[in-house]
Every structure is written in C-alpha cells, then in structure tokens.
Amino acid sequence: MAHVSLTAQTRTEFGNGPTRRLRRQGLVPGIVYQSGGDSLPLALPGHDLKRTLVEGRTAVIDLVVGDARPQPVLVKDWQLHPVRGDVLHVDFQQVDLKVEIEAPIPISLVGNSVGVRDGGVLDQPLREVVVSALPDSLPDHIEVDVSELQVGDSLTVADIQVPQGVTITSEPETVVASVLAPTVEAEAEGDEGGAAVEGESESGAGETSDE
CATH class of the missing domain: 2.40.240.10 (Ribosomal Protein L25; Chain P)
Structure with a gap:
C-alpha cells in the first residue's frame, strides 16, 4: 500500500x-x-x-x-x-518498516448470499479482525465472500483468506457472518396459532354454556 x-x-x-x-x-x-x-x-x-x-x-x-x-x-x-x-x-x-506489528483491519462482506435470496437475514457480528504483518503489508480492509451462505450457515475467522505476508491473530472460532432464519414469518405463524387457540377456547366455552 x-x-x-x-x-x-x-x-x-x-x-x-x-x-x-x-x-x-x-x-x-x-x-x-x-x-x-x-x-x-x-x-x-x-x-x-x-x-x-x-x-x-x-x-x-x-x-x-x-x-x-x-x-x-x-x-x-x-x-x-x-x-x-x-x-x-x-x-x-x-x-519500523522492517518489523511486523499487529493492527485491527475492517471486514467488508461481499456477494449476495443464497440464504438472503431465500428470505434469510445476513448478520455480521464481527466488524474487524486483528492481523500481524509488516506495516507496508497491512491491507486497507479484508473482503469476505458470503455468496455461498445458506440459511443457518456461518463463516468464522478461520475461513477468511488474507494476502501473503498477513497473518490473522484473532480467535479462529469467532463468527464473522451468518445467515439467520427470517423471524417475521415465525412470529406471524405464532400469532395465527394463538388466534386459533383463542377461537377454539371461546367455542368450547360456548358449547359448555349451551349444555
């Protein structure tokens, strides 16, 4: 750079x-x-x-x-x-340009994931990663391709590809990005189920009253 x-x-x-x-x-x-x-x-x-x-x-x-x-x-x-x-x-x-240092580097997600196209929600809990490199080799940002992520899938630090001469020192198990199942539909289904239960309860109460 x-x-x-x-x-x-x-x-x-x-x-x-x-x-x-x-x-x-x-x-x-x-x-x-x-x-x-x-x-x-x-x-x-x-x-x-x-x-x-x-x-x-x-x-x-x-x-x-x-x-x-x-x-x-x-x-x-x-x-x-x-x-x-x-x-x-x-x-x-x-x-010192000849001595490696550690520095936080921003993560940039690229690509339109399969899971998002299917209605999922892309979540990025990690916004930057710590790397070790010579000062002149530090990248401005690191791109992470999420195109293949389906609903329920996730990428961790261990999945990140970095340029030669750059080493990631952040915990490899840390989740970088994931595609979550849509919550709106689940909530809507829950509301419909609740309405049905209420209707059945009222109907049952009415039948008992008629008797």
Missing part, C-alpha cells in the same frame, strides 16, 4: 484554552508515540488529517514534523465530535 504524506508542527501549549485556540485555527491536536523515545505532541491541519483518515487509516503515513525528516507512523486512535464529526484528537504510533 502506498504511503500517505502528512505535515505537522510541534505543540508546546496544553490545556483547554490552547486546545480551543488550535481548533479555531483549523488545527487538530495529536501525539506521536515514538519507539524508545518520548511521545511528541503535535498540531495538524484538520482538512489534511481528515483526508488521510478517509483515504487509508491503515496505510503507513510519512509524517513530517517541522524541518525533521519524515517518520513512518500508523494511526493508533482518534476522537470525533459526536455531532459534527470533526476530528478532535489523533494518536499516532511510530513504526
């Missing part, structure tokens, strides 16, 4: 007041956790940061801080405004 470039400046003021001033200037506070060194507080252009998160949050970022040489980092975490969706804070982790 190609690297993404991002520039930043060091941040020397902290607290609510300086942070609000940064955001009014269109900047986002952040931090880089450096391997074997102190963490580095940053201020990043909000527009560029949001574009970076959209284009590839698992991609290696060549982060340039001031006049320093670019350093490879990965997005570790970020916080969003609950209403506007603006990035409020971001954490980066410095990485």
Whole structure:
C-alpha cells in the first residue's frame, strides 16, 4: 500500500484554552508515540488529517514534523465530535518498516448470499479482525465472500483468506457472518396459532354454556 504524506508542527501549549485556540485555527491536536523515545505532541491541519483518515487509516503515513525528516507512523486512535464529526484528537504510533506489528483491519462482506435470496437475514457480528504483518503489508480492509451462505450457515475467522505476508491473530472460532432464519414469518405463524387457540377456547366455552 502506498504511503500517505502528512505535515505537522510541534505543540508546546496544553490545556483547554490552547486546545480551543488550535481548533479555531483549523488545527487538530495529536501525539506521536515514538519507539524508545518520548511521545511528541503535535498540531495538524484538520482538512489534511481528515483526508488521510478517509483515504487509508491503515496505510503507513510519512509524517513530517517541522524541518525533521519524515517518520513512518500508523494511526493508533482518534476522537470525533459526536455531532459534527470533526476530528478532535489523533494518536499516532511510530513504526519500523522492517518489523511486523499487529493492527485491527475492517471486514467488508461481499456477494449476495443464497440464504438472503431465500428470505434469510445476513448478520455480521464481527466488524474487524486483528492481523500481524509488516506495516507496508497491512491491507486497507479484508473482503469476505458470503455468496455461498445458506440459511443457518456461518463463516468464522478461520475461513477468511488474507494476502501473503498477513497473518490473522484473532480467535479462529469467532463468527464473522451468518445467515439467520427470517423471524417475521415465525412470529406471524405464532400469532395465527394463538388466534386459533383463542377461537377454539371461546367455542368450547360456548358449547359448555349451551349444555
């Protein structure tokens, strides 16, 4: 995966007041956790940061801080405004491109399953999987084909195919996706059965009364 470039400046003021001033200037506070060194507080252009998160949050970022040489980092975490969706804070982790790391990767279901065409409901209890790989080999997402799933079938982590150089470290028995039997029809049948029982009960009561 190609690297993404991002520039930043060091941040020397902290607290609510300086942070609000940064955001009014269109900047986002952040931090880089450096391997074997102190963490580095940053201020990043909000527009560029949001574009970076959209284009590839698992991609290696060549982060340039001031006049320093670019350093490879990965997005570790970020916080969003609950209403506007603006990035409020971001954490980066410095990485060694020659050392494997673990990272969560989103799962994308593809295909129209047989079970869904037969009226079943597709359920996806697992939205991401943890993998181990070199930073440059981390996929942006992992596709899981559900085309062959019938009602009652499921796929687990063990069924996922990943690119060469990528190893899944999540529990292999964890269910990724399944096709559930439709519940609406079952509920409707139950209601009809209940109505019939009520009708029979009323009829029986009437016959007893006539006697």
